[in-house]
Amino acid sequence: MVFRRIYFAQVQAVQSVTSEGGETRSSPMWEGVVDRTGRNWGFHYNVIGIGPRFQTDNGFVPRTGYVQPSFSNRFTVYGRPGGLFERYNVFATTAGLWRYADFFAGRSVLEDRVSASNQITLRGGWSVNVNPTLASFAFDPASYGGLFVNRNANDAGIVPFVPSARIATLTSAYSISTPQFRRFFASVGGSIGNDVDFAETSRARGGATTTPRSTCARATGCA
DSSP states (O other), X not given: OXXXXXXXXXXXXXXXXXXXXXXXXXXXXXXXXXXXXXXXXEEEEEEEEEOTTOOOSSSOOOOOSEEEEEEEEEEEEEOOXXXXXXXXXXXXXXXXXXXXXXXXXXXXXXXXEEEEEEEEEEGGGOEEEEEEEEEEEOOOGGGGTTOEEEOSTTSTTEEEOOOOOOEEEEEEEEXXXXXXXXXXXXXXXXXXXXXXXTTTTEEEOOOOEEEEEEEEOGGGTOO
16 A cells, blocks of 8 residues: 555465364464655565464465564765765664564564665765674574484483574675776675574674675677
């Protein structure tokens, strides 16, 4: 639904029902979205929930049993026409992820994230992007049930795997891009910080990485 030209709202809800081996399982999936697209300020607020027994054979639902609200606000500042600075965009986003039952019971969040995507556009089309993200992750013990670790070489120390405590991470992605020239376009970017290894429930040590990229239009004779 669109109203007042710059606002958009959408609500949807579905239910999966699966019968297999004499057992019938059902679970809901629902989502609500409110969006504002303005020149200097906009937002995108949404919440999605997928029940723990939701199942689909036609479609892609990689994760079930969670509720995830997300709130993004965009602020834009414009420079003077013909000036060095043309535009600055910042997308500030905060999101959380709860186990499905925990969300309605008001229990602790499983994962949370705060990020700020900053984009500066300079005269001629040069672009600079800096995107820091602060997040924390707790690990649902139910997801690691049935896993064991061997603490001794002679198999005498096999014990149930116990997930780590909550882990906080801080990462930052960056990139610089040239304008789209007649014969080529180039960008360089990378990231720095630490992420999470969900298999081992540990912090994945990281450093700075850089990825250059360029394109060349053959039609213009660029080698």
